[in-house]
Amino acid sequence: MKHDCHYHPGEPAKWHCSECQIHYCTRCMPDADTHRKHGLCPKCSRVMRYLGAATEAVPFWNRLSAFFRYPFYLDPLLVIAICTLVPLVLSANLVGLVISLLLFLALLKYTYAVINHTADGHMKPPPLAVAFSGEGFGIAIQQLLVFVVLGALIGAAGFVGGPVLAFVAMALVVLALPASIMVLAMERSVGAAVNPLNLMMLISRIGWPYFLLYGYLVLLTLASGAAQEFALQHFDPWLSLPLAGFLNSTFTLILFHMLGYLLFQYQEELGFASDLQESAGPEQDAASRDRGNRLDADIDMDIKDGNYDRAESLIKSALKREPDNGHRLEQLYRLLTARGKQRELRRYAPRLLAWLADRNDAAGMGELLAAVEAVDPQFQLDDPELAVRCARCLYHRGEYRRALGLLKEFHKRFPDSQQLAPAYILAAQVLANGLEQWEKATAFLMFVQKRCTSHPLHQQVTDYLQQAARQEPLKEPRARFSLGD
Template identity: 40%
Template sequence: MSERHCYYHPLEAARWQCRGCQRLLCSRCVPVNDKRTGHCPLCRAPLRYLGSANTAVPFWNRLGAFFVYPLGRAPLVLILICTLLPAFMTPGLLSLAVSLLLLAAQTRYLYAVLEHTSEGELSPPPLGVAFSGGGLVLVIQQVVIFVVMAAAVEMSARFLGPVAGVIVMLAVLLALPATVMLLALEGQLGEALNPLRWLALMSALKWPYFVLYGYLVLLVLGAGVVTDFMWQHFSPAVAQALAGMSASYLSIVAFHLMGYLLFQYQDRLGYAADSSEELPAEQGPRSDNETLRDVDLRLREGDFRAAAGALEGYVERHRQDTQQVPRLFRILVEMDDNDRILRLQRVFMEHFVLSTHAADLAALIERCRKADAGWLPSNAERVFQAAESLYQSGHTRLALWMLKDYHNRFANEPMWVADALLLTARILANHVRNAAKARNFLTVVAKRYPERAAKAQALLAELDQHGTLADGR
C-alpha cells in the first residue's frame, strides 16, 4: 500500500485522520495512546486511528523475519513435542489419541499465530496458547472446509462437465488462504465457507493477496521437496520425524505470513492495530511536548491566538526556556497584543536582560508603554540591568526613561540607586552632551552614597578633564 504522510510533517507517516477536516496527522502531532481516541488539535473533531499499517514494512521486504519466527522458544518447543512424542509411542489407541490431541494443539497454535500477527504482535504467542482449548474444534472446522470444497469440485465436474470442475478446483484452491484467514478472524465456519466473503477479502487486499498466494505455493512445494529428500536419505523413522518437523516449521511460517498480510492492510479491512515493535505510549496528563506540538500546529494554521494561549502556560512553567520565551514574545508582537505582553513583561524582561537581547528588550518596553502609559517596572535590579543593556546597545532614550525618578522609586535600595545615578550621569555626558547635569548627578553620589563616593570622585575628575565619561560600570 502507498504510505500516507502527515499534513504538517511530510516526512512522517500518518497515524491518525481527522473525521472532520480529513487532515492526516502523525505521532508528533497527536501522541499515540492505548485508547486510540482523541480529537483533532485544529477542529476538535474525533480522530480515526490508522494503526501501524501505514508504517508497516511490506511483507515481501521482510521474508527473512518470517523464517526466523518459528525459531522462537515457544514454537520450537511445540514443533519438537508434536514431532518427537508420537515417535516414541507404540501404535494403538493411546498413540492415536495423543496424536489427535497434538494435532489439535498445533492447529490451535497456528491460528493463534495468525491472530496475534494480524493484531501487530510480531513475536510468537506463548506455548500455553496451544493447550488452551478449542484446537479440536478448529481441526473439525478445517476438515469440514476441505470436505465442502472437495464436494463442490466433485459436483461441478459431475453436473457441469470437466472444464467447470477444473475451474471450480482452481477457484477453491485460490480461495483456500482466504478461508483460513476468515476462520481465524471471524471464528465462524459459515463465514469461512461463504464465497462472497472470499471475494470481499481478496478484493479488499487486491494484488498483495496473489503475491501472498505465490509465496504459499512456494512453501508447499518446498515442503514437498524437503519431505522427498528426507525419505530418500534417511531411515523411515528419522525421515518421518524430520519431515514432520519441516512441515510444522513451514506451516508456522505460512500462518505468520498470512497474519502479517492482514496486519499490513488492516485499513482496507476496517480495523487498526499497533505493531509490537512500536509500542504506544499511554495517554496521561498533557505533557510539555504535547503542548509544543499543539503550538506548532496552530502556527502552521496561522492560528496565533490559540498558539499563544497554549505557549503562555508553558512559558509560565519554564521561564528559563531560551527558545520558547522569545517565541511567545514574537507571536504576541505579530498579534499586536500589547495587553498580554504587559501582563507577561516580568518574564520577558528577565529573559531579555539576562540573554542580552537588547532589541527585543527595547520592543518590550515600547509595547508595555503603549499598553499602559503609566507603566514602570518595579524591580530595582532588573530596571538597572535593563537600562544598562539598553544604553550599551544604543537605546539611550529608553535607558534614560527606565532610570527616570529611580532614586525615589527605589529609595530603599541605596546601592542600586547609586549605580543608577552613575549610569545616568554617563548617558548625560556621552550622549545628551549635558556635562553640567552629569556633574550634578555625580556630586549627589559623592555626597550621599559613601560606597560609591570614590567612584563618583574619579568620574568627576574625568568629566572635568575630557568632558565625557568612559563607558563601563
C-alpha cells in the first residue's frame, strides 16, 4: 500500500513510526541515515521503519520504453558482445567448449546482477566487471540446478499421472518461473527457489501485477523467438547466428531488468527497503543530516500541528546561538506576523530590520514598522548605520514619511556619528524629490554644510544647494575625470 507524508500530502512517505502511526517524507527526516536505513521518530524518538522508494516507484507498465533501452548502455552491450559473439568464432574443440560455457555462465551471472542491481534502486546497468569477476558464479550454477529440479518435477508428474498431469505441471512451472527467478535472486538458495510456498507467497504479495508482468514476459519471449527465427531464415549464417545470439541476450536482459524492477516496485510488500541510487551520494547524504535541516523540519511539523508556541521557542533558541542567521530571522518574522504578536516584533525589530535591509525589502520593512509603531509610537533605531540603510531603502520605495521618521532628530541621537552627513543629505532628498519641500531640504543641507565639514560628502553639498535653489531633483554630482598632461 502506498502512503503519503502526513505533513506534506502528495509527497511519498519514506519512513513510518509504528508507535505514532505517522508517515514521514525525506523533508521531515533530513537527519535520518538512508544508507543504514536508520531514523528516529521526531515525536517519540523510537526507531522507525524505512520504506525506501516503495511509495514513489513508478508502476512497471509505465516504464516499458526504459526497459527496452536498458540493454543498450555501453556495459551491457559489451557483455552481450563478448558472451554471445565470441563463442561463434571459437574452434569446435574442448577449449572452445569450455570458454563458451564460461561465457554462458558469465552472461547468466550478469543477468542476476541486473536483478539485484535494479531491486536495490539502480536504474542503470551494473558495470562490465561484474560479469567477469572471479566471484558470484554460484548463482549461475544454482539457476541451472533450479532448471534441473523443475524439469525433474515435470517428468515425475508425467510418470505418475501421464501426459495430462505433466502438461498441468509444466504450465504451473512456467507460470511460477519468474517468481522462482526473483526468489533465487533474493535468497540465493535452490531450495527456496523451488519451494511452492515461497513462490505462492511472493505471487500473492505482488498480486495481479505479477500476472500482468507475466503476460509481458510471454509476449517478450515470443517476440524474441520470432525475431531470431526471422534472422535465421532470411540471412546468411555468418550474419544470422550473431544476430540471433544478440537478440536472445538483449531480450534476456530486458526480462531480468523487468523482474528486478518488480521487486523494487513491491519492496514494501516483500519486506525490504531500497531507494533510487542515481541522485544520492555520500556528500548529499551527509549534508542532509545537518542540524539546521532537522530544526527546519521540526518547526515545519510544529506549525502544521498547531504548536505555534513550540515553533516560536525553537526559532528563538536558534537565534540565541546564531543572532544574525537570516533564515531563522525570516522564520521568526513570518511566524510573529502571522500570529499578530506586535510586542515580540518590537523586541526583535532591529535584527528584523537589518535582515530586511539586506534583502532590500522595503515593503516588508514598512509592514514591520507599522506593527512596531502600533505598540511603540516613539520607536527609533539605536544603530545609526542601520537607520540610514533602512531610510534609504524606504526612500527608493516611495515610503517618504516612514523614511523621515527613521531619521528624526538624528543629530541629537547620534551627534558624533559619521552617518550624520549621509542621513541628512538623504533627508534632504526625501523632502525635495519625494515631498517637494525645498525649504526644508535646503535647511538640512545647510546643517550638513556647517556641521560636517570634515566628512567626504561635504564637498557635494554645494551642488545639492544649487539644485534645491532651482527646485531641481537632488542628484549626486557626476563623476569628473581628467587626463594628466
